[in-house]
Amino acid sequence: MLKKIRTRFAPSPTGYLHVGGLRTALYAYLLAKQHQGTFLLRIEDTDRERYVSDGINNILTSLAWAGINPDEGVRLENNTIVNSGPAGSYIQSERLSIYKKYAEKLIEQGHAYYCFCTPERLARVREERQANKLPPGYDGLCATLSESEVKEKLSHNTHSVIRLKMPEHGETKWNDLIRGEVIFKNDDVDDQVLIKSDGYPTYHLAVVVDDHEMNISHVIRGEEWISSTPKHLMLYHYFGWEPPHFAHLPLLLNSDKSKLSKRQGDVAVLDYKAKGYLPDALLNFVAFLGWNPGNENEIFSLEQLITSFSLDKVGKSGAVFNIEKLDWYNREYLKKLHPEELVDYILAYLPNELQTKEHDREFLLRLAPLLLERIHKGADLAQMFEQGELTYYFQEPTYPKELLLWKNTKATREGYMETAERLQHVIKLINEAPASNDSEAVKAIIFPYAEKEGRGEILWPLRVALSGKEKSPDPFTLASLFGKHETIKRIEFAVALLSS
Ligand code: GLU
DSSP: OOOOOEEEEOOOSSSOOBHHHHHHHHHHHHHHHHTTOEEEEOBOOOOSTTOOTTHHHHHHHHHHHHTOOOSEEEEEETTEEEEESTTSOOBGGGOHHHHHHHHHHHHHTTSEEEEOOOHHHHHHHHHHHHHTTOOSSOOOGGGGOOHHHHHHHHHTTOOOEEEEOOOSSSEEEEEETTTEEEEEEGGGSOOOEEEOTTSOBOHHHHHHHHHHHTTOSEEEEEGGGGGGHHHHHHHHHHHTOOOOEEEEEOOEEOTTSSBOOTTTTOOBHHHHHHHTOOHHHHHHHHHTTTBOOSSSOOOOOHHHHHHHOOGGGBOSSOEEOOHHHHHHHHHHHHHHSOHHHHHHHHHTTSOHHHHSSOOOHHHHHHHHHHHHTTOSSHHHHHHHHHTTSSGGGTSOOOOOGGGGSOTTOOSSHHHHHHHHHHHHHHHHHHHHSOOOOOHHHHHHHHHHHHHHHOHHHHHHHHHHHHHOSSSOSOHHHHHHHHHHHHHHHHHHHHHHHHHO
């Protein structure tokens, strides 16, 4: 029988969850769910110097927002952090005695050794190796200490670490599920520190012990861990454990093919939330950073991703993070929202003074699709409000009266009066017709008159009267949006302005 699929996401709380981490978590989640397996979350907090206090909370909140909920380990339940499962604690700093036990076992078996080298000596070794064009790493001096020398130094509490003893010969290889066979010469692999002088394990020891103890079947992680994998495999070998499958995901790149940087978009997941990206849109976009279904389909819900995802279709080469594509996805998902949901979404991005106002829900339901044509995300909306581009939807516009004059109409008393008379006729037409919120119906009321008088002569001042802008949706759309009463009020204001 096939071994049960168990995957994990193992973030270090050295910062906030970024899109790269979200992708790793998503792929691990998809693989587990596809096989009715288990997806667990483990916190790798052994790097105490880079520990960020609200990191764990941020990681969990980001994942919960995206809808990726771990089955085991560290997770949020009713907004409280839960840490439970058969392996005990899933926070590495709470498992120190376990790592210590395994490190001591390695020492007993001669697969690891105490190292007492000072930072100064290590710096010298580094320089020498560089000068001799040797791969960076430790020179193995302390591996040659006799048992009694080690005892002696330990009894004096000399500063020490525990290092892995890599064989000098041979090679370590594995069949990576994304890259195929990967081979490292053992001689090129450093005698990695396993236990640091502060007593904490390094990531390398802790990750192997935990992936084993937590029965992980597939390790899915970023490409930056490839060079660590031979060390991990050597540990599996020394412990006599069967290693998991490894899948190293391609790098995320900026559009200029440089490594994705914070500046160019690798911002925290919750920043995307704040900008108004919908979780499903972000997940769909992130899923495609390295994977594709092998056909033309681009829209995949989380459920559909679970059925369609496969590591076979994850590429080796870097995946370009294209923010325009993310914007496209977001609008596609905004279009799928229920009209009421879209209204709520839009309301959240209105400026404060408009948020507190009572709004006519029917009006907002008519307005929302119009706004959606012009934005990809809430942040675009907020920006347009800030630039005063959308205020006329909520307040009567103000504008200089010359703006009401069409091309050849002179800014003279006659020109203003002529325009005022035309607008008065429009008021009359609207007044005589039944009220309508259908732009085609409104067009049928006004358009014949515009055809007769000259389109620009009628439609330009009408549009300015309704929006106060040089550019805006056409006047029929605006009039149907505002309704009879508000439309007439705005045109009357224009007529008064022209007559002043
Ligand atoms: N703690 C590592 C990280 O933050 C996890 C690497 C792994 O998945 O093995 O990326």
